[in-house]
Amino acid sequence: MVQWVEGHVVGKTTWSQRLVSLQVDADIAPFEAGQFIKLGLEVGAEAVGRPYSLVNAPGERPLEFCFSVVPGGPLSKRLAALNAGDSILVAPHASGFLILREVISGSHLWLIASGTGIGPFLSILKTAEPWQRFERIVLVHAARLVSELMYRDTISEFAETHTDKFVFIPFVSREPTDFALPGRIPQAIENGQLETRAGIKFSAAQSQIMLCGNPQMVDEIQQLLIERGLKKHRRREPGNISVESYW
Template identity: 45%
Template sequence: MAQWMTGEVVENYAWNNELFSLRVKVPEPFEFIAGQFVRLGLEEGGQRFQRAYSLVNGPQDPTLDFLVNRVHDGEFSPRLHDLRPGQAIQVSQPPTGFFTLNEVPEGESLWLIATGTGIGPYLSMLTTQIPYERFARIHLIHAVRYANDLAYQPQILDWVAKHPGQLSYQPVVSREDAIGALRGRIPALILEGKLEAALNDTLNNNAQVMLCGNPDMIRDARQVLADKGLPKNLRRKPGNVTVEHYW
């Protein structure tokens, strides 16, 4: 059964007007596996508002990091958006979830494909040595609507520089042209071969793909990948595509 601890907001960093990173200090060590999530909670008027968010920080980092997009008519994200350093927030424990690399079979390449805030668990994974030890090639693909939604780019580019020839980063922007980015939707870019061409790699049965984010993207990408011979990964029947629906 989940329990709650009280943390303290140490930073609320705005990537743009709607997208922000909420960083939280908790009073005791917080163990988790990269890719897992917790619930954040706020009490107001005798009622607890809560929602699940993936941990963006690495397991070795004592400051918890959450990437959040404000939904103006939502009950919870506008409250998080308004939090300031020093304010209290509740964090559920223990962390949970199976969208982790230990659920992913062996392969030559690892394709980490996300839309929006779905990039969060991948960033946590990439702070660890696990992906670099297991896969010869790692591709981080982040699809957003506008270029200013591409969060954590300085950190990502630093990782790319530290792992030349092994880690690559491909942004995808759907609603405007952006330097260095592909334009379009992930499923179409896979279907048309544009994603493979941009990364100079092949989505074949030696590839492991993780999909996280928009359910429409996941549904359509799964179908395109299945048509290419990459089935969904299940514990009872290992495959090539591991998924996490983000809302």
């Protein structure tokens, strides 16, 4: 049974009809960048909770979470209706292994996300570790609409601060743009567009890839990379591909 601490919403960002971020003040245990934690609300006679990635870096406050509003879901619509001052339940401890401590050394770090899967990667990039460990960092974010490319100001700050190390590659699948790649990430891996835009290749010798987002996308990308000679990372058998599996 989850034990909760009471938190309070201190801010909200509505990115689109289906994407929302909440800023929350709550007293939780220390966590590692890339981890997730449960948020909950009292629904009827019980507390309903779901896991959400922390967008903020360890030590940064308030806590921040981004999530999709799921039609007919028991929680997300209620979370999206909260405003500053409202109470929210927060689990006291974070979990998850999509963290740099679990990633072996390499020259290039690829952070590939769709939708709200970008959250843990922003938390990681707000820390010093990735910039110290890797020569190049590629952040890939796929969305349906331009408005759903969340946290673009934060990403621009990474680019300005780490000009020689960082590249951001957005994808937008349902409307034309003059800056984002069209279509889906797996297709851009198959036809070489993603590597061309990044200026580097996927390599078993140099690449570490972290994936978070739509399960189908994650599975497709894993398979394509495995066909290219990369392998999934396991503690007993180190590899190139790390995946969050709390979906």
